[in-house]
Amino acid sequence: MEPTHFYEPAQGHGLPHDPFNAIVGPRPIGWISTRGADGVLNLAPYSFFNAFNYVPPIVGFCSIGHKDSVSNVEATGEFVWNLVTRPLAEQMNQTCAQVPPDVDEFALAGLTPVASRVVAAPRVLESPVSFECRLSQLVRLTSAAGTPIDSWLVLGEVVGVHIAQHLLKDGVYDTANAGHILRGGGPADYFSIGPEQLFRMYRPR
Numbered sequence: 001m002e003p004t005h006f007y008e009p010a011q012g013h014g015l016p017h018d019p020f021n022a023i024v025g026p027r028p029i030g031w032i033s034t035r036g037a038d039g040v041l042n043l044a045p046y047s048f049f050n051a052f053n054y055v056p057p058i059v060g061f062c063s064i065g066h067k068d069s070v071s072n073v074e075a076t077g078e079f080v081w082n083l084v085t086r087p088l089a090e091q092m093n094q095t096c097a098q099v100p101p102d103v104d105e106f107a108l109a110g111l112t113p114v115a116s117r118v119v120a121a122p123r124v125l126e127s128p129v130s131f132e133c134r135l136s137q138l139v140r141l142t143s144a145a146g147t148p149i150d151s152w153l154v155l156g157e158v159v160g161v162h163i164a165q166h167l168l169k170d171g172v173y174d175t176a177n178a179g180h181i182l183r184g185g186g187p188a189d190y191f192s193i194g195p196e197q198l199f200r201m202y203r204p205r
C-alpha cells in the first residue's frame, strides 16, 4: 500500500503549498456581475462556484470575507453569472483587483456591461453565456463545531439564460468548443477545455 501524506487541516498541511484548491479542481469560475444599491457596477471572479440544482436551476458562489459582490446581492437580491472563455481570461483576471466599492470593474477591464432581460444587474457583453439570477439563499458558513466563519455562500435561482447562437450546434450546447477555462491550484494555474478532453460514458441501465 502506497503511504499517504495525511494531515488534519486545523494543524496545518505540512507542505510548501496548501493542496486543497489544487485537489478540488479544476473548478468552473463564477464571473459575477452585480449592481450596487447606489448603481455602481461590480464584476468579480469566484472559483468557489458551482451549479447545485436542475429544476429550478440554482448556482452559487462563496465569498471568503464579506466582499462587494455579496453586499450588492444582499442589497438588490440579484446577480448575473458570466462564462469565462480563453479569450476573456486576462480580463477576468483584471476584475479580481482589490478596489474600493465605487470602482466599476467593467471599466477597469475594458468590458461592456449590457442590460439584462429580467434582473437589473448587467451581463458581460463579451461573454458568450450568462445566467441572470435572483438570490434564493445567503448562507453564512460555520465550522463543524458551529462557529460562524467570515465566508458567505450566495445561492441564486437562474431566471434568465443567454447563449450565443454559435454555441448551439443543432440546438445542443457545445461545451467542447465553447473555450471554457477552469481554475486550478497554486497562485496561477488554469486549465482550458477543448474537444480533446471529451469522452462519453453512459449510466448503467
Ligand SMILES: Cc1cc2nc3c(=O)[nH]c(=O)nc-3n(C[C@H](O)[C@H](O)[C@H](O)COP(=O)(O)O)c2cc1C
Binding pocket: 029, 042, 043, 044, 045, 046, 047, 048, 049, 062, 063, 064, 065, 067, 068, 069, 070, 092, 093, 095, 096, 097, 098, 099, 183
Ligand atoms: C480565478 C479567481 C477565482 C477567485 N475565487 C474566489 C472565491 O471563490 N472566493 C473569494 O472570496 N474570492 C475569490 N477570488 C478573489 C476575488 O475575485 C477578489 O477578492 C475580488 O476583489 C472580489 O471582488 P468584489 O469585492 O468586487 O466582490 C478569486 C479570484 C480569481 C482570479
